Amino acid sequence: MESVNDWQARLEDTTLDPARKTTRNYYAFLFFLLAVTGWGVYAYSLQVRRGLVVTGMSDRISWGLYITMFVFFIGISHAGTLISAILRVSHAGWRTPVTRMAEFITAVALITGAFFVIVDLGRPDRLINVLVFGRWQSPIVWDVLAVTTYLTASVVYLYLPMVPDLAFFRDRQAPWVSRPKHMLYRILAINWRGTSDQKRHLRRAISIMMILIIPIAVSVHTVVSWIFAMTLREAWNSTIFGFFFVAGAIFSGIATLIVVMAILRRVYHLEEYITPRHFLYLGYLMAAMGGVMIYANLSEYITAGFKFEEGTEFLFRQLFIDEFAPYFWFYFIGGLMTPVVFMFIRRLRTIGGIVTAAVFVDLGMWVERYFIVVTGLRAPLLPYEPVNYAPTWVEWSITAGGFAFFALLITLFVKAFPIMAVWEMTEERREEFEEMVEYEHEFDGEEILASGVPDSAPEPETGGPP
Amino acid sequence: MNRSSRSLSETIRAVGPLWLAVMSSALLAAAAGIRGLPGLLLITIGVGTAVAVFARLRNRQTSQTVVAHDATGGNLQVLLRMIDRRTAIRMFGMSALFIGPMGGVPRALELLAGQQVPEETQSPFSRIRQWAMIIDLRYCDGCQSVGSPPRCTAACVEGHLLPEPMQWIEVFEDELEGEGTRFIPIPCQHCQNPPCVNVCPVGATFSTPEGLVLIDQERCIGCRICMAACPYDRRFFNWGEPPVPPEAHLAKYNLEAQVPALKGTVMKCDFCPDMVRAGTLPYCIQACPNQAIYYGDLEEDIATNGRQLVSMAAFSAEHNAFILKEELGTQPRVFYIPGHGEAVGRVPSRTGRLPTVWPWTRTAPGGDVWSR
Known part of the structure; x- marks a missing residue:
């Protein structure tokens, strides 16, 4: 049988591989992402020069793609919190290989999302006013506070468990290969030597952070929803909004994690560590959140539809039958039903099936954010004809740039940092191994004792996913 | 124990x-x-x-x-x-x-401590004006009888140098119960529980002691949450570079007149407190051919349309005045007297009004035009 040391060496090699070898495809992809991001930056510079007149927004639909992107990216930032913190708290051991990716998605998505608020501002040059004149009564200021707190917390939470792995990178990358890189790891590893004292402190810090980050994450998407729910708009006038947005955030966060996981697994050959079991478990979680979302939607629309107050007819008509019906039904059937249905059918419960469902969830949730923003604003407040909103090429370019920027940060990250928590995985493996050895010893002993009565020999437990 | x-x-x-x-x-x-x-x-x-x-x-x-x-x-x-x-x-x-x-x-x-002590600006015994408006819909026919676009809007556009398509006071045509329509000019309602002020992250829009809601465009960051929050659709954004006539460039920005307009910020009706202080009525009231709009002070309980003086309380009560979207609890300062222009001979079935135009923008070089 393979020893733990061999196993660890192989894991270390696999984790180091992306940092050691850079393929031509990688550069091509990087170039592509840089090009798209650059195009987005160009479009934004045009918007800064000419004003928001270059967008499709108008007084009567005054928020559009940018706010959609903000809500969507803040949403998928919940990937890290859920997988990492909640599963860590509940001691779900299988999470270990995927935590790093999840935590990184969180930090990157938050940065991308926060950018889109700035992109949406009419006067980005006066951003500092939020700090100078900020009023605590304003939902926007709640958002600024929540998002910056969450970003700080999630960067810390990404960094802390990475310290031992950074030390491992430091030790394994000779200074003469790349001096700046070595310097970077040496600084970031903050003199980690793996002493028991250091380990104790690290564990303590991680457990404080994992508890702390859960309420922060919940508060973030709650106050994002309150930007809408705190206004006197019929479509957004809902007490369920905070919960609904948090559930949607976790839902789309899991989906994004599944997609990113599948890509990195394929590209960097992580099949041994990221197994079908991970996809299966995350798929179940995603389906459960899909169920929660279906419930939240029913609860939202049935309470409004039963009473059918003034204004509800307009909202329901545009959402279910007219202008936004394709979006809504794509979201409801494609985004919410797909993961649930896929997880019920054995033949679709494969990696391919789960990744497909996850892509649908991401698309569906993006579309949902879009129609929540636009339908709420479109409902006329006074006797005038409702206006329509069509994003312009500038908005689409900046949106594409945002997605590219998100992917770019992930692409750069995997090149520079350990994509899996090597030390945690090794420790767990070691524990498992020791348990196994202990068990085998016991087993041997009992066999000798019970040699007279072979029937009573205990059957070895069969492992595997439940 | x-x-x-x-x-x-x-x-x-x-x-x-x-x-x-x-x-x-x-x-x-x-x-x-x-x-x-x-x-x-x-x-x-x-x-x-x-x-x-x-x-x-x-x-x-x-x-x-x-x-x-x-x-x-x-x-x-x-x-x-x-x-x-x-x-x-x-x-x-x-x-x-x-x-x-x-x-x-x-x-x-x-x-x-070496601090400057501000001079008392208000004696506790002096009045603080509480500006309000009464719009008598019995006299509003959307300027059908004078055959022009609504004069109140036109005067406001000229007076405040509004970029197209801003209409700070906008004359809407509203369906009546039964058949026909009525015209209803709607300026900013100057709410006493203003949703826009409540949500503003930087205090760029604020309530004054006189009960008005104003905007400081030199502080506004253009996040537009006030536009989402306003239930009266009375906030306007400078989506592009607003046209500014050469002479307006000389003016120092004044938030009571909102001239010159600034790109990327929100504007709206300011109730013209500067004009009232100077002893004249706001543009819209001066321009109304039927004297349908009264402007006054709730504190002194007096209002005028330029021709006659009324007691705000008595006039509102006698003619069953209402406020817009009362159920939202915004407490507007604009009161409406129900009607459909019958006092100036309009019948409800006569619908339609001429669209507002922005003739002054022709004299201002440059400037973007966007749609509402």
Whole structure:
């Protein structure tokens, strides 16, 4: 049988591989992402020069793609919190290989999302006013506070468990290969030597952070929803909004994690560590959140539809039958039903099936954010004809740039940092191994004792996913 | 009695006089109209000293009584018993010596700290105007009879140099119950519970003491949450570079007139307080051919449409005035008298009005045009 040391060496090699070898495809992809991001930056510079007149927004639909992107990216930032913190708290051991990716998605998505608020501002040059004149009564200021707190917390939470792995990178990358890189790891590893004292402190810090980050994450998407729910708009006038947005955030966060996981697994050959079991478990979680979302939607629309107050007819008509019906039904059937249905059918419960469902969830949730923003604003407040909103090429370019920027940060990250928590995985493996050895010893002993009565020999437990 | 409760009662006895001193001094301070910590502190010291001195004097004379009462009622009651009428009068007299000059204390402290003391801008006896508007819909026909686009909007556009397509006062055509329509000019409602002010992250939009909602475009960051929050669709964004006539470039930005307009910020009807202060009525009221709009002061209970004076309260009540979207609790300052232009001979079935135009923008070079 393979020893733990061999196993660890192989894991270390696999984790180091992306940092050691850079393929031509990688550069091509990087170039592509840089090009798209650059195009987005160009479009934004045009918007800064000419004003928001270059967008499709108008007084009567005054928020559009940018706010959609903000809500969507803040949403998928919940990937890290859920997988990492909640599963860590509940001691779900299988999470270990995927935590790093999840935590990184969180930090990157938050940065991308926060950018889109700035992109949406009419006067980005006066951003500092939020700090100078900020009023605590304003939902926007709640958002600024929540998002910056969450970003700080999630960067810390990404960094802390990475310290031992950074030390491992430091030790394994000779200074003469790349001096700046070595310097970077040496600084970031903050003199980690793996002493028991250091380990104790690290564990303590991680457990404080994992508890702390859960309420922060919940508060973030709650106050994002309150930007809408705190206004006197019929479509957004809902007490369920905070919960609904948090559930949607976790839902789309899991989906994004599944997609990113599948890509990195394929590209960097992580099949041994990221197994079908991970996809299966995350798929179940995603389906459960899909169920929660279906419930939240029913609860939202049935309470409004039963009473059918003034204004509800307009909202329901545009959402279910007219202008936004394709979006809504794509979201409801494609985004919410797909993961649930896929997880019920054995033949679709494969990696391919789960990744497909996850892509649908991401698309569906993006579309949902879009129609929540636009339908709420479109409902006329006074006797005038409702206006329509069509994003312009500038908005689409900046949106594409945002997605590219998100992917770019992930692409750069995997090149520079350990994509899996090597030390945690090794420790767990070691524990498992020791348990196994202990068990085998016991087993041997009992066999000798019970040699007279072979029937009573205990059957070895069969492992595997439940 | 166990030890803990004994110590508790001891504590109460010890704290009792102090508590009495603080409370009575706070009461005195409030009565004397003194605000702030320094005044309160000085009064506390004064009254506290007085109470302590008299308690000590009394204590010496009636120590027997004190002991007797101590067993039953505690120090507070003893103290109250000790203070006879004469003592009380003396105590209050002594406190008054401290309170008398208190009014000057905060100011003196500010001067000592080298702070500038602002001159009193409002005497407590002077009126603060509470601007409001009454729009008599019986007289509004959407300017059908004069055959032009609504004059109120046109005058506002010219007066405030509004970029196309802003109509700070906009004449909407509303379906009546039964058949036909009515015209209803809607400016900013100047809510007393303004949703836009509540959500603004930087305080760029704010309520004034006169009950108006104004916008400081030099502070606005253009996040547009106020536009999402306004239930009356009365906020307008400078999506592009607004056209500004050459002469307006010379003007210093004034948030009561909102000239010159600034790109990337929100604008809306400001109720023209600058014009009213100068002794004229807002553009829209001056321009209305039927004198349908009254402007006035709720505080003085008077309003005028330029021809006649009315009592705001009586006029609103007699003609069943209503406010828009009352159920939202925004408490608007614009009141409407129901009607459909019947006083100027309009029948509800005669629909349609001419669209607003922005002729002044032709004289301003450059500037973007966007759609509402």
